[in-house]
Amino acid sequence: MASHLPPKSTTQHSQPTSAGVAAEPHSPPGGLKRWLLTTNHKDIGTLYMLLSLAMFFIGGLFAMVVRAELFQPGLQLVEPEFFNQMTTMHGLIMIFGAVMPAFVGLANWMVPLQIGAPDMALPRLNNFSFWLLPVAFTLLLSTFFMPGGAPNFGWTSYAPLSTTYSPPSTTFFILSLHLAGISSILGAINIIATILNLRAPGMRLMDMPLFVWTWLITAFLLIAVMPVLAGVITMMLMDINFGTSFFNAAGGGDPVLFQHLFWFFGHPEVYIMILPAFGIVSVIIPTFARKPLFGYASMVYATASIAILSFLVWAHHMFTVGLPLVAELFFMYSTMLIAVPTGVKVFNWVTTLFRGSITFEPPMLFALAFVVLFTIGGFSGLMLAISPADFQYHDTYFVVAHFHYVLVPGAVFAIMAGVYYWLPKWTGHYPHLRLSQWHFWLSVIGVNLTFFPMHFAGLAGMPRRIPDYALQFADFNMITSIGAFLFGLSQLLFVVVVVMCVRGGEKAPARAWDGAEDLEWTVPSPAPLHTFETPPEFVPRQH
Amino acid sequence: MRMRKRLVWTASGTAMGVPVSGALASGWNMPVGVTDLSRDIHGLHMAIFWICVVIGIVVFGALFYSLFRYRRSRGAKPSAFHEHTTVEVIWTIVPLLILVVIAIPATATLKSMYDASDADMEVMITGQQWRWRYEYRGEEVSFISSLATPREQIAGQQEKGEHYLLEVDRSLVLPVDRKVRLLLTSDDVIHSWWVPELGVKQDAIPGFVNENWVRINEPGIYRGQCAELCGRDHGFMPVVVEAVEPERFDAWLAERQAEAAEAAMGLDREWAMDELMARGEQVYGTICASCHQPDGSGNPPVFPALAGNQALLDDRERHIETVIDGIAGSAMPGFANTLDPAEIAAVITYERNAWGNEAGDTVQPSAIAERLAD
Amino acid sequence: MSGGSYYVPPSSKWPVLASLALGAMMVGTGTLLVFGVVGMPVMVVGLLAVLAVMTLWFRDVIHESRGGLYDAQMDRSFRWGMGWFIFSEVMFFAAFFGTLFYVRTFALPWLDGEGAKGVAALLWPDFTASWPLLEPPGEGIEGPRDVLSPWQLPLVNTLILVGSSITLTVAHEALKEGYRTTARHWLAGTVLLGLCFIVVQGVEYYEAYAHYGLTLQAGIYGATFFLMTGFHGLHVIIGTIILITILARVVRGHFSRDDHFGFEAAAWYWHFVDVVWIGLFTFVYVF
Numbered sequence A: 001m002a003s004h005l006p007p008k009s010t011t012q013h014s015q016p017t018s019a020g021v022a023a024e025p026h027s028p029p030g031g032l033k034r035w036l037l038t039t040n041h042k043d044i045g046t047l048y049m050l051l052s053l054a055m056f057f058i059g060g061l062f063a064m065v066v067r068a069e070l071f072q073p074g075l076q077l078v079e080p081e082f083f084n085q086m087t088t089m090h091g092l093i094m095i096f097g098a099v100m101p102a103f104v105g106l107a108n109w110m111v112p113l114q115i116g117a118p119d120m121a122l123p124r125l126n127n128f129s130f131w132l133l134p135v136a137f138t139l140l141l142s143t144f145f146m147p148g149g150a151p152n153f154g155w156t157s158y159a160p161l162s163t164t165y166s167p168p169s170t171t172f173f174i175l176s177l178h179l180a181g182i183s184s185i186l187g188a189i190n191i192i193a194t195i196l197n198l199r200a201p202g203m204r205l206m207d208m209p210l211f212v213w214t215w216l217i218t219a220f221l222l223i224a225v226m227p228v229l230a231g232v233i234t235m236m237l238m239d240i241n242f243g244t245s246f247f248n249a250a251g252g253g254d255p256v257l258f259q260h261l262f263w264f265f266g267h268p269e270v271y272i273m274i275l276p277a278f279g280i281v282s283v284i285i286p287t288f289a290r291k292p293l294f295g296y297a298s299m300v301y302a303t304a305s306i307a308i309l310s311f312l313v314w315a316h317h318m319f320t321v322g323l324p325l326v327a328e329l330f331f332m333y334s335t336m337l338i339a340v341p342t343g344v345k346v347f348n349w350v351t352t353l354f355r356g357s358i359t360f361e362p363p364m365l366f367a368l369a370f371v372v373l374f375t376i377g378g379f380s381g382l383m384l385a386i387s388p389a390d391f392q393y394h395d396t397y398f399v400v401a402h403f404h405y406v407l408v409p410g411a412v413f414a415i416m417a418g419v420y421y422w423l424p425k426w427t428g429h430y431p432h433l434r435l436s437q438w439h440f441w442l443s444v445i446g447v448n449l450t451f452f453p454m455h456f457a458g459l460a461g462m463p464r465r466i467p468d469y470a471l472q473f474a475d476f477n478m479i480t481s482i483g484a485f486l487f488g489l490s491q492l493l494f495v496v497v498v499v500m501c502v503r504g505g506e507k508a509p510a511r512a513w514d515g516a517e518d519l520e521w522t523v524p525s526p527a528p529l530h531t532f533e534t535p536p537e538f539v540p541r542q543h
Numbered sequence B: 001m002r003m004r005k006r007l008v009w010t011a012s013g014t015a016m017g018v019p020v021s022g023a024l025a026s027g028w029n030m031p032v033g034v035t036d037l038s039r040d041i042h043g044l045h046m047a048i049f050w051i052c053v054v055i056g057i058v059v060f061g062a063l064f065y066s067l068f069r070y071r072r073s074r075g076a077k078p079s080a081f082h083e084h085t086t087v088e089v090i091w092t093i094v095p096l097l098i099l100v101v102i103a104i105p106a107t108a109t110l111k112s113m114y115d116a117s118d119a120d121m122e123v124m125i126t127g128q129q130w131r132w133r134y135e136y137r138g139e140e141v142s143f144i145s146s147l148a149t150p151r152e153q154i155a156g157q158q159e160k161g162e163h164y165l166l167e168v169d170r171s172l173v174l175p176v177d178r179k180v181r182l183l184l185t186s187d188d189v190i191h192s193w194w195v196p197e198l199g200v201k202q203d204a205i206p207g208f209v210n211e212n213w214v215r216i217n218e219p220g221i222y223r224g225q226c227a228e229l230c231g232r233d234h235g236f237m238p239v240v241v242e243a244v245e246p247e248r249f250d251a252w253l254a255e256r257q258a259e260a261a262e263a264a265m266g267l268d269r270e271w272a273m274d275e276l277m278a279r280g281e282q283v284y285g286t287i288c289a290s291c292h293q294p295d296g297s298g299n300p301p302v303f304p305a306l307a308g309n310q311a312l313l314d315d316r317e318r319h320i321e322t323v324i325d326g327i328a329g330s331a332m333p334g335f336a337n338t339l340d341p342a343e344i345a346a347v348i349t350y351e352r353n354a355w356g357n358e359a360g361d362t363v364q365p366s367a368i369a370e371r372l373a374d
Numbered sequence C: 001m002s003g004g005s006y007y008v009p010p011s012s013k014w015p016v017l018a019s020l021a022l023g024a025m026m027v028g029t030g031t032l033l034v035f036g037v038v039g040m041p042v043m044v045v046g047l048l049a050v051l052a053v054m055t056l057w058f059r060d061v062i063h064e065s066r067g068g069l070y071d072a073q074m075d076r077s078f079r080w081g082m083g084w085f086i087f088s089e090v091m092f093f094a095a096f097f098g099t100l101f102y103v104r105t106f107a108l109p110w111l112d113g114e115g116a117k118g119v120a121a122l123l124w125p126d127f128t129a130s131w132p133l134l135e136p137p138g139e140g141i142e143g144p145r146d147v148l149s150p151w152q153l154p155l156v157n158t159l160i161l162v163g164s165s166i167t168l169t170v171a172h173e174a175l176k177e178g179y180r181t182t183a184r185h186w187l188a189g190t191v192l193l194g195l196c197f198i199v200v201q202g203v204e205y206y207e208a209y210a211h212y213g214l215t216l217q218a219g220i221y222g223a224t225f226f227l228m229t230g231f232h233g234l235h236v237i238i239g240t241i242i243l244i245t246i247l248a249r250v251v252r253g254h255f256s257r258d259d260h261f262g263f264e265a266a267a268w269y270w271h272f273v274d275v276v277w278i279g280l281f282t283f284v285y286v287f
């Protein structure tokens, strides 16, 4: 397999020449060692993408267990206890293991290429950020084998279910999340330093491709909120192991405090999973519409506004915990406001398409599906933001439908769009067209079949996180499960496409898509291991 | 060509229409409910839904129009226009105005949801893993309400009934046309008390008390569920509210009060083993079995086995203490306030003599009552 | 943006080893907490491995720096990196300060029957809110008998830490002026003050446990007290270790008048720790 990956360069440009540096071989090591020890942003990007794919399958498998149990009313396959573990681990693995690393992987590959940098700013730190993740997820998955089983309190880990009433493995869960958190923080620091410091001469901030912009802002969000998550899970750890009473009213604490801290992290976290997606789509749509993005500057400002607002809306996840009325009103209004900048984005995409010259290559298909389906998810988000109505929606499948619309045909489709878009750059080959199209259409059908009926189940009164349900929800659940299996199986096609593309296929030129404008398309396909060793001269395009 | 186009339009029209009209059919949509508030909420829900539909039609319409009209295969040539301040200002202001229009009724509804003052009566609702306790404050009436669906139905050994998983042994009885203040709390983890048709969902937080209120307009039986993940049997923690005419409610309440007084009298006499075992089995089945399993085998390491637990049988004192006070820092709650003395005595007796346990002794209600009085 | 070529380090084994070491430390810690002392050796080995790998990693960095491989652009990368790292630390402590304010302004008054959520008092009829909280609401939880006066050891520690920030600044100025020996002395003084702080904090913890009944288990006051001062103390320890390393490098003559980012980064960190302390002294001890 290794032979199909980007070729190793034979000359190391930046080999230390001066005295005092530990003797290193003159070309990077081959085989396994290459991947373990690498400092190359493309290798590390590839590692991130592979890890993410593996985690997507593991998390997906857990979802399949959930869907299989919910296929019919009654308890058939798993115990409620195990069901809760499945739900929890599905959420955790998908968010921290699949979506976040995928975006970091794309950033690793593409940010240096798009800004004309030789590598990430701090390459060794970059490798450290990556290797923390396999360690973290091994630890997380090992909790299945501990007495009492894996975490079973939902990915939101509300105290005291996650403290006093949790299985012993919770401590390990917390420690593994710490590792993942350190990885995210260091990764984000690296990305910020790269973007701010390593742009090609002549490239101003307002010249950067939108993927870079959205990642700059995402990295800021990460650095701001991951430490808060670390803080709150540390407090959990202490309540569990050292008898503190942060989340225990008997000692003067408050279980709701946990939720405030968690969602102060948690809400920006969901935007961490969507802003880079916005960036990818904002790059792909102009390419295949062959027309510049309608409002570059307003896209940047909208992204920044979303990020800033995201710090002020966290309690919309807590409308039913009994917040004081003023708080309830404040968080309702602030949440509704987010629709405005997000709308700006959607309108921009549509206007970019208007009077373009549009073609429908696989990346474009996924990007277009993203625009439509994400917007649907955004609409249900807006409905959830209406606090009085949320008293009925909260903790039902309506919420599950909302967040899967923004996460699956949202974040995941954007990742796939990005992968299809940049695969020619990574491998030198175009992905197989027919198979990609099949993958797309099966995914679109599957995803809607899975998640659309969830709206109805939720409105009709089905709570989330239950292993068994009343008879009136049976039809919705059966359709959902069938859709889920269809969607799951069609992801096998994706793997086939990627593997085929790595191994061969139609050769791609440097500029693989005729409408593509950014710097990455000026280097050969596949991109050599080292690019932009001397910074390219950047000539700003008129936006 | 024309034919085909029309066909496409009709097909997509139907495709859009079916889910939308389906969504409005009952059983697919949020119930209108039987309180003024639930109606307001439903109204808000429909309003925002239709606003989203309209915006969706406009946005997706423009999108699909562009996709169709400006395909390269149709020979579309790209224009290079971009940035237009007026347009951008419009599409910032218009959504903002739409949001303001929604925010106004939402604020009003929220305010009335928060106004629990001037209630005619109060019910304290306490969540416990995995059942509800209802206390009519100031009326000396309280009881526990747990799932009534037989385990066989859940396991698929028996046909599922009409109200599968949404039925309880004792429902919360409330009068119609009276304002009832609900106070919610929990003994262990966070639960959430939800009845869709009453438009009430409120979390029950251990150590804190939440308020909500309800004034039901129509008599009937309204079903809901616990809506916050609360552990293993979160899915098996239904809420059933029976709304009756005020006169019937008053009669019912008086009946319950009499019953409670009677139960208090039963404490003085000596109970026979059989009687204790029978009562104990019932209590165990509805309450303890969820953790310790119907056969007493528990679920170690978290939930200890009671069957064959010799250490426990040898230490009668600890057994009694555990059930009354619970075990601090664990899931084992104390039942001093949840069960009456006869029930506590019975369940302990049962545990000590069921599933092959052979302590042979009884625990008398009078003894428990005495301990509780201290 | 300089034009030259940016230094990209060759492949390195430290990152992988560092994550394995950190993983081992976490596994050990978890095992220690959950399954008992068997975790201890793993945790200790993990910790030592983390320290060892970090030492070796930084040795490489120092060699590269000494070898003249870093240009001004690299220097900026380090600056951005360190700056944002400190920002992440700020947010970490922000979570704890948020906790403190939440408990004091919302949770406790509510439990006492005040404010919008005062119905909670139904459950705790005998409870009165106060800060410091000497009597937690629940029966089973024993509050502290008394709390430490801010005007004794904590004040001493405040003076020590503020003083150390001053000595460090003097050392920095001296370095910038090229007075190496002066810099060395003032830096050594800073390290000494850091060590003093740690010792005083240790004494204070001993007092708290032995004489005041102020423990982690002593309700929310004890919990927030130890959480905040504890994590701060940990940062002082780490900061002191960093300063010792920097001192060793100054002694070896590593830093020049205008190229001494290692020194500056350590100083930033130290000042950050100092500022956090001012916050703690104000809100944990005094008010």
Ligand code: HEA
Residues within 6 Å of the ligand: A156, A270, A271, A273, A274, A316, A317, A335, A336, A338, A339, A340, A342, A343, A344, A346, A374, A375, A376, A377, A378, A379, A380, A381, A382, A384, A385, A386, A390, A393, A394, A395, A399, A402, A403, A406, A407, A410, A411, B052, B055, B059, B095, B096, B098, B099
């Ligand atoms: C990528 C992830 C992502 C994204 C982008 C969003 C986006 C939004 N989310 Fe979502 N959300 C989640 C992930 C996400 N969410 C998750 C994971 C949960 C559940 C967590 C859990 O409990 O486990 C959740 C839960 C959640 C809740 C809590 C529900 C509950 O538990 O009761 C709420 C409530 O307000 C909410 C609101 C919103 C809003 C208003 C947006 C907005 O950003 C959407 C804005 C977009 C649009 C509105 C569409 C486009 C706009 C236009 C076309 C303009 C014109 C439109 C109008 C004026 C209407 N979300």
Ligand code: HEA
Residues within 6 Å of the ligand: A056, A057, A058, A059, A060, A061, A063, A064, A066, A067, A087, A088, A090, A091, A092, A094, A095, A098, A099, A153, A154, A155, A156, A400, A404, A407, A408, A411, A412, A450, A464, A465, A466, A484, A485, A486, A487, A488, A489, A491, A492
């Ligand atoms: C980015 C995040 C993300 C992603 C991508 C997904 C993807 C999916 N989720 Fe996700 N989900 C969450 C985040 C995500 N989810 C979160 C945060 C929660 C809340 C957790 C909580 O309550 O705490 C949740 C909860 C959740 C529930 C509710 C569980 C409950 O409340 O009890 C359900 C139920 O259907 C569900 C289903 C699915 C399905 C079918 C997919 C599918 O898209 C998955 C498809 C992928 C695969 C299937 C893997 C690839 C294929 C194979 C492995 C081949 C084999 C396939 C077959 C045998 C068919 N999810």
Ligand code: CUA
Residues within 6 Å of the ligand: B127, B130, B190, B191, B192, B226, B227, B228, B229, B230, B231, B233, B234, B235, B237
């Ligand atoms: Cu109680 Cu869920």
Ligand SMILES: [Cu+2]
Residues within 6 Å of the ligand: A266, A267, A270, A314, A316, A317
């Ligand atoms: Cu949110």
